[in-house]
Structures are given as structure tokens and as C-alpha cells.
Amino acid sequence: MPAVRAADRRADRALGDSGIAYAPHSPKGILDRPALTALIDEAATTPLTVLRAPKGFGKTTALARWVHERSPSTPRRGVWISLGDDGIGRTEFWTLVSTALRDAGLIGVDAGLGAAPRPPDGGLPEGSWLRHTLAGALERLEEPIVIVVDDYHRVGDRMVDDDLLWLLERYRTIRFIVATRVFSVFESLTATARIGIALVDPARLRLSSAEAHQVIERLLPTLTEDERQRLVDELDGWPLALIAVAHVIGRQRVSVDDALSLVAEDVLSDELVGSLLSGTADPEFDLFVLGSALADFVTPELAAALTETPDAASLLARLEHLGFGSWSGDPADRRFEYQGLVLSSLRRRARLVFADSLAERRTRLAEWLESNGYVMDAILQHSLAQHWQNAMAVTVRHASELARADTASACRLLALVPRRDPRFEAELAVIVAVVTSAHPEATGCENTLTSRHLAESVMHALEDAEPVRRAALLFALSRAHREAERYDQARLTAERLGAALAALDTDEMEQLGDLVHFCTREIGLASLAAHRLPVAAEYLLRSSTRARSRGDDAMWLDSAGSLAYAEASLGHVTRARARVAELRSGALPVDLLTGPHAIGLRLAEAVLDLDSFAAESSIAHARWVREAATGTEFAAVASAIETASMSVGGRISAAISRAKALVSATAGAEGTPSPHTREILHSVIVDGLVMSGRVNQADEYLRSRGLRNRLVLSEARLALVERKSWQVITITEPLLRTPDASPRATADALLLRAIAAHRLARADIALSARSDALTALIGSGLRHPLMLIPRAELVTLLEWSPGGDGRAQLASLETVPDRFTAATIVQQLTRRESSVLNELFTTSRAEVIAERLFVSPNTVKSQLRSLYRKLGVSSRDEALIVAADRGLAP
Structure with missing residues (x-):
């Protein structure tokens, strides 16, 4: 399935040139100091905790451990800010804090200093404006938080201390923890502060x-x-x-x-x-250390594999590990990158000594990394060197291998997107499309594919692109349209992509490399999003078969699950159930089955449960998809399936109300939900009205919404209960002549046609339609169409069995819920009769009704006689009761 819509923030964000927002990872492998962690835990119960000690006393390390090992009694969310420059001013410091809170999603995107208007000359003093703006942002906090500031000694304006105490005195849900090398910080304020301040001195930080x-x-x-x-x-x-x-x-x-x-x-x-x-005797090791230090993407395992130098791996294994982003309440969250104190020094020195050759060194390192099988690291190095064409070439050649990289690496690459070179936006679009396709779970990373400007860059680049590049760009463009919910454009682009792939020769296909398989899946997913189900099934079958043969679990689940959904929607129920059973056989990791790759699978299960009348199970699957794919077409489809399942479960009136609300809420909107999904909701409404006996309302809904000749099956069902049998045959005729009609639509239409023909004593049509309907139902495993036929008529049709081929279906009707009311089949009221009935609810006098309708009293009396006859009553009181029961009350 497509990537779940990304949050509007990156997982790793540089805060200008003054600091970096990091959530550090606890260093492992050197020394455990649980007593020190407990000490900080205890100190952190106060509003302000200060760790003060000279350089190298492990303040950062101690806080890193505390972040990940702290007790549950402390706030579970917060931000970490490492100050990078000396002499940071008051406004600059609080801008860093508010930006970190905003990027972490703890305050709104319109809150904080970065979003606040500056005070005009002669307006509020700077300090008052700062405090007013910060207070406005912090008032929106919904939960307690911790703000950790490392290297607080770099603050150059001591008014920051006063601001900090001022905030802590007013907002008791905030905790500040600062690490500093300056002992005098807060010393003079401790005696007068109205909040608790815990001081952790060097004696507590020294090693015993x-x-x-x-x-x-x-x-x-x-x-x-x-x-x-x-x-x-x-x-x-x-x-x-x-x-x-x-x-x-x-x-x-x-x-x-x-x-x-x-x-x-x-x-x-x-x-x-x-x-x-x-x-360093080995020049390649020198290149590796310098390049990796500059990129901050070093892991001990990678060092050992590339250098074959045990000392190098040992050195890196003992470095302090830092990560990125804001930490979550989940202690198992490990979205971290590696960075060490020694490498930090190497980086600072290398920027001075090797400033002129950094791009060249990164390019050499990227080539070496690719040749040794470290694809993501190679792309990162090319990207850091701003060599986007090289980065795109590596991405295309090794697209499938990117799925095996960790999510943190994917986020790091996506975090480079804002540094893009406008000259290479098309290349950038391909890189981001492949990475987000391989890692839909990278939800903390900004996704710029929805930008119309980026899509326009790709379309411009298509004009003179050679065949291989053209295919890669069409892949990115299709995904961009799909992410922006432009499903028809995505489908058209996918069709062009299919034509482009078909035109490639053998050498060009080899150049396209693994990306050809991503393109195949993209055509399938774009067709699925546009509800071109037969085309989607064809391409998704190719993609899932190839992914299964290569052992690519994530792509197999994604493609096969989406294929099962397409098959279930078409009506190939038996086939879809077998595919779902294979995916659920235990071969796949649990984390995959609960992540975004499983959206297609869960949609398939929702449709299959609906077809077997397991309403509550279907609703549970649909709700899971709604939450996992919020804001996408697949969430809209899940809402429609959930609504239909309510009707299957007997809550027809509630289903009608919910479907009407969903239709009204999206009236006139573009994108999500698609016209096809809206038609599902319209069908739920019309079929529900028909099943509950409200045929006049069903007819009015079809007429007022302009849905006649669009909801063919619902219109035929309405004609059936109105006993307009020839009209049923006429309505279903074009659908049954359509060569690519789905088994689900075909079976439904054949059942309606068979019943209508049987009523008309057209045995030839009835027998043929009945036989074809049973063949379609048995061959596909479908059950749901049986519920959409009045039970008495269905039983009569199945019992009328010269050949006895309806006995099995007749016996199975016990498991099919009967949702049609006993008084479903009624004569339709004319518009004038409906108007008279509405007035009858307010008065019994024909003269008053005539005056309100601008007709004669004799006309009203004539309409009343016709109305009573159709309702099967003889008095006004009886008419009101029957009309209310049938949903005809105004």
C-alpha cells in the first residue's frame, strides 16, 4: 500500500547554526552507572536540575542514560537541545527552545518565537515580548514535558536564567535540566527562587x-x-x-x-x-574515518566490515552514541544515529584542514561504499556532497536493497531534502520516492513529494529524458500524484510508466535495475487508488511474486496484501482468502503485520469479513486502516467498508445516517474520497433505504443526487421491490454485457435479473440468469449478494430448480442474515401523494391541506383515497402509524 501520509516535520532538524535538537541514545559497552541515573531521576522531580562540572565529566553521557532509563514517574516526552556556539543571546536561545518544541509536535506549528510577529519599534520591550510569546505557546501544552539543554554555558545573556525561572514558576508541568561547565550559573538565584533547584556537582559525576x-x-x-x-x-x-x-x-x-x-x-x-x-597506516581507513566523521553516520559494524581493522571497530564501539529527534514515551523507540566525541573532534579538524576536498572525499567514499554493498550510506555520501545525479543513479540501481536499510537511515536521507539544489529537483524526487516507497514507516520525516512545484520539476525534466531516466521520473511523478491525492493523474502517469517500461530494451532494463520492480508495484498501487481493480491485480501479482521469490518480506506483504484487497473487492473471494491465509501463516514478522505495509492486508480482511457477514470483525479491520492511513484514499475506503458492515450487522438506520454524514462532509471536495468511494457510500444509503422499506426515500435520493444510471445495482434493486420487473431486466442488461464486469457485480445483477424474469414467467431468461448467478457465486465464494435480495423471493428462486442446482445455496441461506423488512415491497407514492401524506401529519382537515397545497379539496380527497389504498389502511391514524414504520414520516 502507499506510504502513510508523513507528519509535517522532520525527524532530524538543525536549529540554525546555534544548536542541534537531539534525543541522545544511552552509550553502551563501557560502564553502567545506575546510581547516577537514579540521582538525576530524583533531582528531576524538581522544576530545575543543573549538572555542573568541567569538560569531560560525562554530563552529556549521564543525561543520555537518564533519558532512556528514567523512572515512569517522570514526564515521558520532551526535547533535547545541544547548544553549538558560544555567546548565544536571549532571543536566539528561546527561539531554539520553541523551534525544538514545535518540531517535536509538543506545541502547534503556529506557536513559538519562530512563528510570532516581532514587536514594532517603540512597542513591547524585548524581554516582555519574549515572555509573552513563550507563555502563549506553553499554555497549549497538553502533557508534562522535560526540556534538556546541553552545554548551557554557551548562553551569553544571563537574562535567560531569569526567563527560565519566570517560566518554571508559572508552568509547573515543565521540567528543565541543564548541563553546564560554569559553576556560577543559578548560584545567586537559588536563594531567591520560588521553585526547587537541584544541583548535581562534579563530586557526584566523578568515577569511583x-x-x-x-x-x-x-x-x-x-x-x-x-x-x-x-x-x-x-x-x-x-x-x-x-x-x-x-x-x-x-x-x-x-x-x-x-x-x-x-x-x-x-x-x-x-x-x-x-x-x-x-x-592510520591504511589510506582507505583514513578516507573512511574522515568521510564518516563528516557525515556522522558511523556504526561499529560498518567500520569493522569496511576496514577489516579490529582496532577501528573497537574504537568506534566505545564512543558515546547520540541520536536525533524528540524522544517518545516508548522505551523501545530506537531511532538513533551514531556520533562520538572523538569523531566530533575529527570533524571539526577536517573542516579546517580538508575544506577544499570534502566533496571529492565524499564521492570517493560513496563509490567505495556502493562497491562494498552499503547502498544507503553511499546515497547519503553523494547527497551530502550535493551530487544528486550520482545519488539518483545509486538509488535506481539498488532500489530493492534500500528496503533492507533501517528506518533511521531513511530518515537521515530524507532530512537532506531541504538542502536540495533547484537544478536537480527531478533527481531528488526519484530518490525520495524510492526511499518513502521502501520505508512508509518513516513517518517522522518530511515528505516533499506532495509539492506541486516538485511535480512540475519532474514533468519539465520528462521533456527530453532518455528512456531509463524517463521511467524513473514517471515512477516519481506517479507517486507524487498519489501522495497528493490526485488519483486520476496518478493513474494516467502510471499508464505512461507501463508504456515506458514496455518500450525498454534488454540493456535499458538492466540499467533501470531494481527500480523496475518498484515501477511495477507503483502501477499496481496507482491503479488500485483509482479503483482500476483488474489492472491493479495484474501488476500487484507480478510485484508480489517477485518479492516473494527474493525474500523481500515488506514488499511481499505490501503487494500481496494490496492484491488480496483488489481480488476481494472484485469478488474473487476464495482466491483472496487463500492469499490472506498465506500472509497470516506465521512466516512474516509481527512488526510488519502491525505496520503500514499491512494496510492492504487489513483492507482485504475487512472486505472478506463483510462478505461472510462477520460485521464486527470487518469494522475492527476497517478502523485499524482508518487510523494507520489517516487522510488518504484508503482511509476513506475503510470508512465506507465500516459503514457497509454496520448495515450487514443489522444497524441499517445508523449506517444510512453515517453514510449521509460522510457524503455531506466531503461534498465538492477534490481528492479524498474518490468518486468510486462516494458511490460505495451512496449504495449503502440506497440499499439501506430499500431493505428497510423506505422505497420512496430511496427513489428520491437517486433522483435528487443525479445517481440514476450510475448506481446500476441499487437502482435495479429498487425497481425489484417496486415490482417493476421489466425495468430490472433493462437496467441490468448493459452491465452484464460489459466484458470486464467484476464477479461481484455480475453475480448481484444475475440474481436480480433471474428473480425479475421469474416473476414475468420468462422461464428462458430466469433459468439462464439463475444458472449463471449460482455459477458465479460458487466459483468466486461470494456470499454478500445473497443478503441484498428479499428472502422470500430468493427462496422461491432457489426452490424453482428443475435441475436441483440451487439446493446447496438454499441450505446455506441459514447463515445469510435477512435484512429486508416484511413490508418492503410496496407501491410507490406519487409526489402529490407524498405531499398530502406530509400534511396529514399536521392536520386531518382536507380543506386545510388543499389550501396549503394550492389545490381543491376534492383533489385532496382523491389523493387520500389513493394513499390509503397504497398503504393498506382505512383511516388517518392507521396511515400515520404505517407511514412512520416505513420511514415515510417527514
């Missing part, structure tokens, strides 16, 4: 002797006891110094004395960075 020995044992197990004790004594529990010295000793094979001399002044001094660089 036992913890220091534990670090040395892990990093340097070959040191003698004396050497270990010397390190413990000399570094006095300084966490980062101990780890850095251990790195130098392990990497450079130097003595303890030489290692200690390197960190005498600065733990991560230029000497340390230089020794790491100069000590």
Missing part, C-alpha cells in the same frame, strides 16, 4: 575507584595492576580523560606516561586528534 577500574578492565585488560592504579590516581575519576587515555594507549601502543602527557591540558586536544590521524 571501582568504576574507574571497571573502565580500564574493559578497555585495557593487559595493563598491570600498578599501571591501572596509576591511571586511577592521576585522573581522579575524570571520565572522559580516562577513556581518551585508554584509547591512545590501545591505539598508539604508547606508555601510560606518554598517554597522560597528551591530555595534560585538553582531553581532546589537537595532539590527540593528530595522533589518531597520523597513526
Whole structure:
């Protein structure tokens, strides 16, 4: 199924040049300090917590652990802000905070300093404007939050301290935790503040002797006891110094004395960075470290695989791990990227030393990564170098492999979208289309495909595109139209894509690579969204077969589930049930079956349950789709299926009301829901009115909405209960002559035609239609059309069985709910009779009714006699009761 609509924010956002919003991941593998985590947990119960210590005391690491290991009593959501520059001003700081809150979805997109108008000259003082704007944003918070500010010592305006205390005194649902190297911060304010302030000093952050020995044992197990004790004594529990010295000793094979001399002044001094660089004998490892450090996408496993250098993997494995985005309440949420203190220093140094050759280095690294099978990393490097054509080429060649990359990598790539070069927007569109197609679960990443400007860029690029590039661009354009709910345009583009694929020769197909399979699925999904079900089934079958053979679980579930939905909607019920059973056989991971790739499967199950009259189960599946695909055509389809299931379950009046509400709510709207989905809702309304005996209302609905000749089956059903048998045969004739009519529509039309012909004593037509209807029902496994026929007429048709072929269906009627009321078949009232009936509810005097309708009293009396005859009553009181029962009351 298509990607679920992305949230309007990215998972990773740089906050200008002054800071980065990160949700850090707890570093693993060096040392567990549960006591320190518990200490911060306790301190965080106060409105403000301050961790203050010199550089390298593990403030960031301690807070990173706390974020992911804190107790349930603390707020479950918040933001992390790392300040990047010194001398950050008051307005700049609070802009960073409000932007982080807005990007995390904790305040509205129109809230915060970034969205607020600046005060005019002579207006509010700057401080008053700041506090007023922040207060307005924070008043909208719906839950308690934590705001963590790392490197708070970079704030250059101490009025920020006053602002912070002012906010905390007014909003007790907010917690601030700051880490700083400046001891004087909040010192003078602690005595006068009206809120609690918890101070965590260096003594609490130092490593104990036992913890220091534990670090040395892990990093340097070959040191003698004396050497270990010397390190413990000399570094006095300084966490980062101990780890850095251990790195130098392990990497450079130097003595303890030489290692200690390197960190005498600065733990991560230029000497340390230089020794790491100069000590690299392998030039490819040098390229790898520099390139990866610049990109911040290093993992220990990748380092080991590429360099075959155990020391490199060991070094990277011990770095502090940081992530991105705002953290959620789910402790299992691991949307994180890797970044370390040493790599941060390498990056800063490399930007100075190698500034002129960064793009070249990234390109070389990307080529190397691709050749070694690390496709996503290669695309990232090309993208960071702004080489979008190269990035698109790698994406096209290895599209299927992107599905195997983790979601965090997909988000990182999508986060580069705003840095696009206008000259290469078409290439960018292809990259984003492939990545979002492979990773619909990347919902935290901004998706710019719905931008009409981007679609126009693709269409412009199509004008002179060579065949392979043309196919890739058509794929991106079809997906862009589909994401923007332009389903007819998506279908037309998909048709052009199919023609473009058919025109490719063998060499060109090879150049298109894995993208050809993405194109096949896209044609199927675009056809499905436009309700071209036979075409959708054809292409989705190809896509699911290929995905299954390659072991691509996500694409198989996506394609096969969508195929099952198409088959179930067409009426190939037996086939669809077998496909669903295969997907549910236990071969697929549970997380796939509960994610966006399962939307097609759940829609199929909703239709199949509706067809077997399991109304509540169908409703449950449809509601799951509505929530998972909010705002898309498939959510609209799910709403229509849910409404139809209510009718199947016997709640016909409620189904009619809900369908009318859904139709009214989307009247005149473009996109979602599509005309086909609206016709489903119209059918629910008309069929419901017919089944509940309100034939006049059904006729009026068809007439007033201009639906005659569009809702063929509902119109034929209405004609059947009005005993207009020849009209039933006339209405169904064109549908049955349509060569591509679905089994569902065919079976329904044949049943209606057979009953009408039987009434007319046209045995030839009745027998033929009855035989064909039973063949269609038995061959496809359909059951739902049986419920849409008045039970008495259906039984008569099946019992009229010269050949006995209706006995099985007759016996199975026990499981088919009878939703037609006993008084369904009535004579239709004329418009004048309906007007008289409406007036009859307010008065019994013919003279008054005549005056209101501008007719003579004799005319009213004539209409009353006809009305009473049709209703089968002899008095006004009886007429009112019967009319109310049949839904004819005004």
C-alpha cells in the first residue's frame, strides 16, 4: 500500500547554526552507572536540575542514560537541545527552545518565537515580548514535558536564567535540566527562587575507584595492576580523560606516561586528534574515518566490515552514541544515529584542514561504499556532497536493497531534502520516492513529494529524458500524484510508466535495475487508488511474486496484501482468502503485520469479513486502516467498508445516517474520497433505504443526487421491490454485457435479473440468469449478494430448480442474515401523494391541506383515497402509524 501520509516535520532538524535538537541514545559497552541515573531521576522531580562540572565529566553521557532509563514517574516526552556556539543571546536561545518544541509536535506549528510577529519599534520591550510569546505557546501544552539543554554555558545573556525561572514558576508541568561547565550559573538565584533547584556537582559525576577500574578492565585488560592504579590516581575519576587515555594507549601502543602527557591540558586536544590521524597506516581507513566523521553516520559494524581493522571497530564501539529527534514515551523507540566525541573532534579538524576536498572525499567514499554493498550510506555520501545525479543513479540501481536499510537511515536521507539544489529537483524526487516507497514507516520525516512545484520539476525534466531516466521520473511523478491525492493523474502517469517500461530494451532494463520492480508495484498501487481493480491485480501479482521469490518480506506483504484487497473487492473471494491465509501463516514478522505495509492486508480482511457477514470483525479491520492511513484514499475506503458492515450487522438506520454524514462532509471536495468511494457510500444509503422499506426515500435520493444510471445495482434493486420487473431486466442488461464486469457485480445483477424474469414467467431468461448467478457465486465464494435480495423471493428462486442446482445455496441461506423488512415491497407514492401524506401529519382537515397545497379539496380527497389504498389502511391514524414504520414520516 502507499506510504502513510508523513507528519509535517522532520525527524532530524538543525536549529540554525546555534544548536542541534537531539534525543541522545544511552552509550553502551563501557560502564553502567545506575546510581547516577537514579540521582538525576530524583533531582528531576524538581522544576530545575543543573549538572555542573568541567569538560569531560560525562554530563552529556549521564543525561543520555537518564533519558532512556528514567523512572515512569517522570514526564515521558520532551526535547533535547545541544547548544553549538558560544555567546548565544536571549532571543536566539528561546527561539531554539520553541523551534525544538514545535518540531517535536509538543506545541502547534503556529506557536513559538519562530512563528510570532516581532514587536514594532517603540512597542513591547524585548524581554516582555519574549515572555509573552513563550507563555502563549506553553499554555497549549497538553502533557508534562522535560526540556534538556546541553552545554548551557554557551548562553551569553544571563537574562535567560531569569526567563527560565519566570517560566518554571508559572508552568509547573515543565521540567528543565541543564548541563553546564560554569559553576556560577543559578548560584545567586537559588536563594531567591520560588521553585526547587537541584544541583548535581562534579563530586557526584566523578568515577569511583571501582568504576574507574571497571573502565580500564574493559578497555585495557593487559595493563598491570600498578599501571591501572596509576591511571586511577592521576585522573581522579575524570571520565572522559580516562577513556581518551585508554584509547591512545590501545591505539598508539604508547606508555601510560606518554598517554597522560597528551591530555595534560585538553582531553581532546589537537595532539590527540593528530595522533589518531597520523597513526592510520591504511589510506582507505583514513578516507573512511574522515568521510564518516563528516557525515556522522558511523556504526561499529560498518567500520569493522569496511576496514577489516579490529582496532577501528573497537574504537568506534566505545564512543558515546547520540541520536536525533524528540524522544517518545516508548522505551523501545530506537531511532538513533551514531556520533562520538572523538569523531566530533575529527570533524571539526577536517573542516579546517580538508575544506577544499570534502566533496571529492565524499564521492570517493560513496563509490567505495556502493562497491562494498552499503547502498544507503553511499546515497547519503553523494547527497551530502550535493551530487544528486550520482545519488539518483545509486538509488535506481539498488532500489530493492534500500528496503533492507533501517528506518533511521531513511530518515537521515530524507532530512537532506531541504538542502536540495533547484537544478536537480527531478533527481531528488526519484530518490525520495524510492526511499518513502521502501520505508512508509518513516513517518517522522518530511515528505516533499506532495509539492506541486516538485511535480512540475519532474514533468519539465520528462521533456527530453532518455528512456531509463524517463521511467524513473514517471515512477516519481506517479507517486507524487498519489501522495497528493490526485488519483486520476496518478493513474494516467502510471499508464505512461507501463508504456515506458514496455518500450525498454534488454540493456535499458538492466540499467533501470531494481527500480523496475518498484515501477511495477507503483502501477499496481496507482491503479488500485483509482479503483482500476483488474489492472491493479495484474501488476500487484507480478510485484508480489517477485518479492516473494527474493525474500523481500515488506514488499511481499505490501503487494500481496494490496492484491488480496483488489481480488476481494472484485469478488474473487476464495482466491483472496487463500492469499490472506498465506500472509497470516506465521512466516512474516509481527512488526510488519502491525505496520503500514499491512494496510492492504487489513483492507482485504475487512472486505472478506463483510462478505461472510462477520460485521464486527470487518469494522475492527476497517478502523485499524482508518487510523494507520489517516487522510488518504484508503482511509476513506475503510470508512465506507465500516459503514457497509454496520448495515450487514443489522444497524441499517445508523449506517444510512453515517453514510449521509460522510457524503455531506466531503461534498465538492477534490481528492479524498474518490468518486468510486462516494458511490460505495451512496449504495449503502440506497440499499439501506430499500431493505428497510423506505422505497420512496430511496427513489428520491437517486433522483435528487443525479445517481440514476450510475448506481446500476441499487437502482435495479429498487425497481425489484417496486415490482417493476421489466425495468430490472433493462437496467441490468448493459452491465452484464460489459466484458470486464467484476464477479461481484455480475453475480448481484444475475440474481436480480433471474428473480425479475421469474416473476414475468420468462422461464428462458430466469433459468439462464439463475444458472449463471449460482455459477458465479460458487466459483468466486461470494456470499454478500445473497443478503441484498428479499428472502422470500430468493427462496422461491432457489426452490424453482428443475435441475436441483440451487439446493446447496438454499441450505446455506441459514447463515445469510435477512435484512429486508416484511413490508418492503410496496407501491410507490406519487409526489402529490407524498405531499398530502406530509400534511396529514399536521392536520386531518382536507380543506386545510388543499389550501396549503394550492389545490381543491376534492383533489385532496382523491389523493387520500389513493394513499390509503397504497398503504393498506382505512383511516388517518392507521396511515400515520404505517407511514412512520416505513420511514415515510417527514
